[in-house]
Amino acid sequence: MNRELHFTQKLLAWHRNDNKRIMPWKGEKNAYKVWLSEIILQQTKVEQGLAYYLRFLETFPNLRDLAEAEEDEVLRLWQGLGYYSRARNLHFTAKEVQAKYGGIFPKSSTELIQLKGIGEYTAAAISSFVNKEPIAVVDGNVIRVLARYFRIQLPFDSAEGKNFFREKANHLIDQQNPDLYNQAIMDFGATICKPKNPDCAACPLMDSCLAKQDNLISELPLKTKKVAIKKRYFIALYIETSHGIALQKREEEDIWKGLYQLPSFELKAFTKNLELQVNEILKREFPAEHFKLIELGKMQKQKLSHREIQIVFVHLKSQNEQILSDSYIYTRNLAKFAFPKVFILYFQSKGII
Numbered sequence: 001m002n003r004e005l006h007f008t009q010k011l012l013a014w015h016r017n018d019n020k021r022i023m024p025w026k027g028e029k030n031a032y033k034v035w036l037s038e039i040i041l042q043q044t045k046v047e048q049g050l051a052y053y054l055r056f057l058e059t060f061p062n063l064r065d066l067a068e069a070e071e072d073e074v075l076r077l078w079q080g081l082g083y084y085s086r087a088r089n090l091h092f093t094a095k096e097v098q099a100k101y102g103g104i105f106p107k108s109s110t111e112l113i114q115l116k117g118i119g120e121y122t123a124a125a126i127s128s129f130v131n132k133e134p135i136a137v138v139d140g141n142v143i144r145v146l147a148r149y150f151r152i153q154l155p156f157d158s159a160e161g162k163n164f165f166r167e168k169a170n171h172l173i174d175q176q177n178p179d180l181y182n183q184a185i186m187d188f189g190a191t192i193c194k195p196k197n198p199d200c201a202a203c204p205l206m207d208s209c210l211a212k213q214d215n216l217i218s219e220l221p222l223k224t225k226k227v228a229i230k231k232r233y234f235i236a237l238y239i240e241t242s243h244g245i246a247l248q249k250r251e252e253e254d255i256w257k258g259l260y261q262l263p264s265f266e267l268k269a270f271t272k273n274l275e276l277q278v279n280e281i282l283k284r285e286f287p288a289e290h291f292k293l294i295e296l297g298k299m300q301k302q303k304l305s306h307r308e309i310q311i312v313f314v315h316l317k318s319q320n321e322q323i324l325s326d327s328y329i330y331t332r333n334l335a336k337f338a339f340p341k342v343f344i345l346y347f348q349s350k351g352i353i
């Protein structure tokens with residue numbers, strides 16, 4: 001038996017022998033539910049995504065319900081998951097599939113990939129799971145397993161590497177059971193051939209794994225690029241006014257688009273004298289206003305994919321009766337709005353929500 005066939009058969013046998021991770025979307029043939037689970041899991045761990053998946057299905061049991069929802073409602077439900085463009089795309093695509101395809105997802109991966117928020121991986125997952133299209137999913141788990149088992153020493157993030165891994169994965173897929181094969185390799189990567197400390201002793205492929213034979217496990221897969229992390233600095237004002245707490249909606253093409261925040265101001269950097277920086281902002285933005293400083297908070301951090309957000313929360317009380325700005329929303333119920341995670345943590349630390 002050739003090496004490729006051996007790999008595929010061993011993997012399917014491992015999966016058949018009850019090594020499956022139990023999840024509600026496994027074996028699902030409803031395209032809406034598969035799509036929903038795949039979008040939620042794009043940058044989220046299964047343990048965290050599960051509760052969101054169930055909550056979304058409870059609120060929007062089918063595509064039409066999601067298509068007809070308000071974007072704010074979708075974002076509020078998504079709150080805490082991060083990468084909010086996923087939620088906006090989810091809503092956009094629900095409306096598009098409803099309007100353009102009569103509420104039925106297209107069947108092939110080439111058509112699915114035309115929809116917003118659906119990339120190569122997600123298209124392959126949906127079309128193989130729902131319609132048994134023999135197209136392989138290629139994500140970090142799959143790349144790791146293939147790179148190690150076949151000792152592939154091409155950087156997976158180079159153009160050549162990407163093509164190579166895609167072709168290899170498509171060559172290996174079981175034509176009769178592409179759904180089971182894709183599920184098997186994803187589960188195998190997540191539970192056995194893990195990034196750190198793979199469980200080689202429990203691996204059905206150990207005897208023929210080339211990385212194991214050559215002691216290359218910790219070096220594979222190879223990567224070329226190191227993505228630079230950009231730091232951004234914000235002062236966020238928690239202002240108590242006689243009309244409620246002041247909020248802004250983030251409308252620009254930037255992080256957290258569509259979410260709400262406390263009035264926030266970006267700086268080039270924090271200096272040693274933070275209070276002075278805060279006073280400069282207050283003087284510039286609210287020249288006629290008087291504030292009482294309640295608390296100058298400590299710097300908080302939130303890591304996004306290529307950015308690190310550093311943010312200082314300042315608790316103020318407005319001494320005037322008039323509103324601070326027409327562009328703000330004033331509320332006494334913060335729980336009604338969707339916020340970025342770092343804001344939620346701040347509210348929770350103050351016992352506000």
Ligand code: SF4
Nearest residue numbers: 193198200203206209
């Ligand atoms: S032997 Fe270890 S490194 Fe090789 S495929 Fe199995 S778990 Fe991965």
